[in-house]
Amino acid sequence: MPRLNIALDLPPPLPSLPNQPHPSPSPLQQLINNTLSSTDYDLCCIPLTNARWQTRWERLCLRLTEDEDLASPEASKHREEVDREADMWRREGGLSREEVNVCRLEETPHLIGLGPEWLDLDSPDEGIRFDSELALRAEMAHAIYVSLPTIIIAGPSIANRHFLPSYARAIAGLLQMNSTTTNTKISIRIPISDPVELISQGPSQPGTNPTQKLPESTSTGSKHKRMSSLSTRPMSIHQSQVNTLQQNQLQQQQQQVPGQGVRTFSGTSAASSTMSARTVVPSAAGDPCTTWEMWDYIRTVCGHDPRLSVTLDLTNPLPPSVGALARWTAEPVSYIWLPAGSFIPNAKGYPVLSKACQAFLRGMAKLSPTYILSGTTMSRHPAGGPTAYLQYLRHITTTPGPGVGMSLANGASAVGDLGAGYSDFLQAPLQPLMDDLGSATYDVFERDPVKYRQYEAAIYLALMDLPQEKTHAIAVAGAGRGPLVACCLSALVRAERKAKIYAVEKNASAFLTLQERKALEWHDAVDIISGDMRKVVLPEQVDLLVSELLGSLGDNELSPECLDGAARFLKPDGFSIPMSYTAHIAPVSSSKLHYEVSLPTRPAGAAETPYVVMMSAVNALSGEGPGPSGRCGERIQQCWQFEHPRKDLILGDDGLPLNNTHNTRSAHMSFHIPHAGPLHGLAGYFEAHLYGNIGLSIHPENMSLVSPDMFSWFPLFFPFIEPLHLPSNCELVVSLWRLTDRVKVWYEWCAEAFLPLEEIRSERRVSAQQIIGISSMGLGGGAPSPYMDAPTSPIYPTHGNYLAGGGRVKIGQTRLHNVGGKCSSIGL
Numbered sequence: 001m002p003r004l005n006i007a008l009d010l011p012p013p014l015p016s017l018p019n020q021p022h023p024s025p026s027p028l029q030q031l032i033n034n035t036l037s038s039t040d041y042d043l044c045c046i047p048l049t050n051a052r053w054q055t056r057w058e059r060l061c062l063r064l065t066e067d068e069d070l071a072s073p074e075a076s077k078h079r080e081e082v083d084r085e086a087d088m089w090r091r092e093g094g095l096s097r098e099e100v101n102v103c104r105l106e107e108t109p110h111l112i113g114l115g116p117e118w119l120d121l122d123s124p125d126e127g128i129r130f131d132s133e134l135a136l137r138a139e140m141a142h143a144i145y146v147s148l149p150t151i152i153i154a155g156p157s158i159a160n161r162h163f164l165p166s167y168a169r170a171i172a173g174l175l176q177m178n179s180t181t182t183n184t185k186i187s188i189r190i191p192i193s194d195p196v197e198l199i200s201q202g203p204s205q206p207g208t209n210p211t212q213k214l215p216e217s218t219s220t221g222s223k224h225k226r227m228s229s230l231s232t233r234p235m236s237i238h239q240s241q242v243n244t245l246q247q248n249q250l251q252q253q254q255q256q257v258p259g260q261g262v263r264t265f266s267g268t269s270a271a272s273s274t275m276s277a278r279t280v281v282p283s284a285a286g287d288p289c290t291t292w293e294m295w296d297y298i299r300t301v302c303g304h305d306p307r308l309s310v311t312l313d314l315t316n317p318l319p320p321s322v323g324a325l326a327r328w329t330a331e332p333v334s335y336i337w338l339p340a341g342s343f344i345p346n347a348k349g350y351p352v353l354s355k356a357c358q359a360f361l362r363g364m365a366k367l368s369p370t371y372i373l374s375g376t377t378m379s380r381h382p383a384g385g386p387t388a389y390l391q392y393l394r395h396i397t398t399t400p401g402p403g404v405g406m407s408l409a410n411g412a413s414a415v416g417d418l419g420a421g422y423s424d425f426l427q428a429p430l431q432p433l434m435d436d437l438g439s440a441t442y443d444v445f446e447r448d449p450v451k452y453r454q455y456e457a458a459i460y461l462a463l464m465d466l467p468q469e470k471t472h473a474i475a476v477a478g479a480g481r482g483p484l485v486a487c488c489l490s491a492l493v494r495a496e497r498k499a500k501i502y503a504v505e506k507n508a509s510a511f512l513t514l515q516e517r518k519a520l521e522w523h524d525a526v527d528i529i530s531g532d533m534r535k536v537v538l539p540e541q542v543d544l545l546v547s548e549l550l551g552s553l554g555d556n557e558l559s560p561e562c563l564d565g566a567a568r569f570l571k572p573d574g575f576s577i578p579m580s581y582t583a584h585i586a587p588v589s590s591s592k593l594h595y596e597v598s599l600p601t602r603p604a605g606a607a608e609t610p611y612v613v614m615m616s617a618v619n620a621l622s623g624e625g626p627g628p629s630g631r632c633g634e635r636i637q638q639c640w641q642f643e644h645p646r647k648d649l650i651l652g653d654d655g656l657p658l659n660n661t662h663n664t665r666s667a668h669m670s671f672h673i674p675h676a677g678p679l680h681g682l683a684g685y686f687e688a689h690l691y692g693n694i695g696l697s698i699h700p701e702n703m704s705l706v707s708p709d710m711f712s713w714f715p716l717f718f719p720f721i722e723p724l725h726l727p728s729n730c731e732l733v734v735s736l737w738r739l740t741d742r743v744k745v746w747y748e749w750c751a752e753a754f755l756p757l758e759e760i761r762s763e764r765r766v767s768a769q770q771i772i773g774i775s776s777m778g779l780g781g782g783a784p785s786p787y788m789d790a791p792t793s794p795i796y797p798t799h800g801n802y803l804a805g806g807g808r809v810k811i812g813q814t815r816l817h818n819v820g821g822k823c824s825s826i827g828l
């Protein structure tokens with residue numbers, strides 16, 4: 001496993017600023033250098049600014065409480081002066097020298113900067129929100145000035161979900177600062193879980209501590225005891241609406257029967273009349289997603305900016321659900337914050353991580369996050385001292401073990417060095433029919449011993465079913481540089497059968513290699529024929545038609561069309577190897593792949609094109625089982641099948657089918673989505689039945705049984721232009737078509753999301769009326785729908801095929817992608 005970076009959150013005190021001109025190195029540089037040279041840490045992490053900045057900001061931006069404000073003439077004069085100073089600061093912005101911990105370019109290369117914890121971008125107090133944003137912009141400007149590689153910004157407050165839009169808008173604004181010139185990245189520190197949600201959903205992971213004290217901000221909703229000094233001004237219409245809304249919510253909450261209501265969590269800050277607004281987006285039992293949902297909201301508002309990432313904070317307990325954890329493997333997690341408190345003591349008192357946490361970190365390794373260890377000097381564990389955390393973490397991150405989530409990276413372990421650099425890299429699928437492959441591409445194919453072993457085994461079994469005394473005939477259609485011809489020759493020897501082999505290849509360059517092999521190795525045992533298998537004529541009919549024209553989805557390199565043309569070669573009782581193949585898909589989430597397909601440098605239509613991808617930072621969204629409604633299929637579902645040879649086709653005089661309609665296909669599949677996530681695309685796989693019990697498979701759940709360690713094919717990725725947000729326990733209906741005209745074949749795809757009524761009405765989720773109540777709680781929202789309990793509600797119809805097995809509420813859909821093959825197609 002590659003070595004991952006580990007950073008030390010430097011404990012206070014930090015060195016004071018230099019007191020002589022241009023010291024080199026500066027005191028901070030010296031501290032960083034000493035730390036990195038005397039330990040095995042790679043980076044250091046410190047707050048960008050210090051307590052003086054907090055003091056000044058609070059003095060300028062917060063109003064004194066009535067107790068503090070003596071209302072004397074001197075006091076109000078003083079207040080006026082401070083207000084003036086505050087407005088000057090609001091106009092000019094900026095930090096002063098003694099307020100920053102980092103002030104020189106040379107100090108930042110090995111540094112991660114922390115933004116202030118005390119800023120409140122989502123405060124219930126509108127003035128505090130605005131002044132927090134101004135303050136953070138000053139920090140960002142400084143971070144950009146000193147070329148800080150990353151600034152980690154404290155995440156939004158779980159208690160203030162209602163004001164998350166303000167938080168996200170402020171971050172979007174930061175990303176715009178010097179956006180064309182700066183490399184400074186922003187990482188949002190998001191807790192791995194919301195302890196309140198975990199407690200309400202049941203027991204936590206063993207080795208974690210669900211009862212630990214909630215962070216202050218979680219329970220109060222406000223980080224500041226005072227109000228904003230801006231709040232002394234006339235209240236905006238928005239703010240007064242928010243206040244009314246919150247009061248209504250509080251009343252509703254008080255009227256609700258305990259245990260059945262909308263979960264709100266509100267508290268008043270000590271001296272503020274403004275309330276917090278913990279509006280929990282309802283999550284299904286077993287899917288703690290509050291904190292992920294906050295991140296999802298922020299990055300969506302920020303347009304999936306590549307300079308924005310997550311710092312996943314493991315201070316809170318891990319959610320007990322593996323699926324809830326696995327979603328982070330498809331997110332841009334650049335940092336993992338590991339406080340000493342997240343370790344547990346082993347029998348000898350050394351700090352170790354729970355088994356669940358180890359598995360989680362191993363699963364995250366594919367994202368190459370940097371770990372930040374904090375609180376290591378606080379002597380929380382009896383043995384090992386401050387370096388014990390680092391040594392243990394190095395051990396965990398360099399030794400392989402089971403990780404969370406299903407691997408979608410077919411053959412990734414077998415491909416080894418050959419696959420280096422392929423992770424999440426988008427490759428245009430090969431078009432071996434339209435294009436002529438280069439020798440280097442054939443070379444890569446031929447390095448996979450498993451594929452040819454399977455073919456040879458299948459050919460051997462087929463030969464064993466032929467009589468020994470006769471001389472048979474075999475056609476290898478699409479022979480390339482000849483490896484399948486070699487497989488046939490070996491199988492003939494093993495099976496003690498005799499056969500003439502005909503090798504057909506349309507790539508004139510590959511045909512040169514075939515000529516050479518015939519001259520030097522095969523001689524009369526093999527006849528080579530140059531041309532398209534749909535047109536060439538063989539001197540005799542054959543017993544076996546061997547081909548490998550399979551793409552990642554099976555049929556996407558036009559194996560069906562080519563083999564329709566080559567079926568003429570077969571005797572009436574002849575066999576094709578492969579005999580059949582199937583296409584399979586699963587809905588996936590991957591912000592990396594979504595970002596890659598959406599890059600402005602890609603050609604038009606790039607986001608409506610299927611790609612071959614060795615999937616790594618990808619999470620499967622679908623779950624096993626039928627879902628709450630009983631309507632859904634497996635986690636990875638079969639779309640369709642092709643069989644060869646087809647005997648039911650009407651053929652023309654040339655022996656070819658009159659048209660290609662028989663090769664069109666359509667599939668409509670329902671998937672259960674147990675854990676909320678954004679749908680970014682579909683992962684496509686194939687399985688081929690070669691002969692007897694021999695096959696090829698890149699289906700993630702079957703590959704290790706059917707053709708273990710085969711690495712010739714990576715999955716196909718069908719992207720969605722716009723991610724579709726899927727809530728937990730919803731149903732996703734995916735439609736995929738294989739279409740064709742006279743000159744090409746193409747795929748079209750789209751998806752729809754539904755929330756089953758069973759789920760909405762289930763005891764585990766809030767009642768349907770409450771759902772409507774929640775969705776209408778935004779400003780201007782009305783009362784719960786009067787149609788809710790009507791038997792033939794237009795919102796929740798309960799009859800008709802479409803809703804067979806119970807109703808469901810449509811919650812979203814994508815557009816149809818690649819209509820008419822306008823963005824991608826495969827030439828016939």
Ligand SMILES: C[S@@+](CC[C@H](N)C(=O)[O-])C[C@H]1O[C@@H](n2cnc3c(N)ncnc32)[C@H](O)[C@@H]1O
Pocket residue numbers: 432433436437442445446477478479480481482483484504505506507510531532533534547548549550562
């Ligand atoms: C995926 S490669 C397989 C090559 C080789 N059989 C192997 O397994 O390594 C497919 C081969 O079929 C050839 N091919 C594709 N369509 C063909 C057609 N219609 N007629 C003849 N050859 C074709 C391509 O040029 C290419 O060499």
